[in-house]
Amino acid sequence: MPETGTPGTWALTCPHPCPQGPFPSRPQLLSPVPTRSVCPYCGNHVITVTKAVPGILTWILCTGICMAGCMVGCCFIPFCVDGLMDVSHTCPVCQQELFRYRRL
Numbered sequence: 001m002p003e004t005g006t007p008g009t010w011a012l013t014c015p016h017p018c019p020q021g022p023f024p025s026r027p028q029l030l031s032p033v034p035t036r037s038v039c040p041y042c043g044n045h046v047i048t049v050t051k052a053v054p055g056i057l058t059w060i061l062c063t064g065i066c067m068a069g070c071m072v073g074c075c076f077i078p079f080c081v082d083g084l085m086d087v088s089h090t091c092p093v094c095q096q097e098l099f100r101y102r103r104l
């Protein structure tokens with residue numbers, strides 16, 4: 001039961017990433033949750049598989065905690081909190097990373 005129109009239509013009309021595409025704000029590419037997308041590697045319509053990966057924010061917090069003088073080990077806390085990590089979206093078919101949601 002599609003909410004609006006045909007799923008993936010934009011991808012068919014726009015096979016390459018185009019900044020000024022027909023869709024206004026790239027809503028699907030900026031989500032930390034699994035997203036319906038078209039894999040550019042295998043061409044399948046897929047629901048992305050998300051995985052938390054260390055991002056810029058994670059490293060900044062790690063560095064900040066270290067400089068604040070916390071015990072060794074505290075600086076790795078950001079790496080254990082998904083909310084502080086980037087989210088990598090991968091294709092469940094070919095396992096390629098499609099895009100990454102960045103916290104910063």
Ligand SMILES: [Zn+2]
Pocket residue numbers: 039040041042043044091092093094095096
């Ligand atoms: Zn794929």
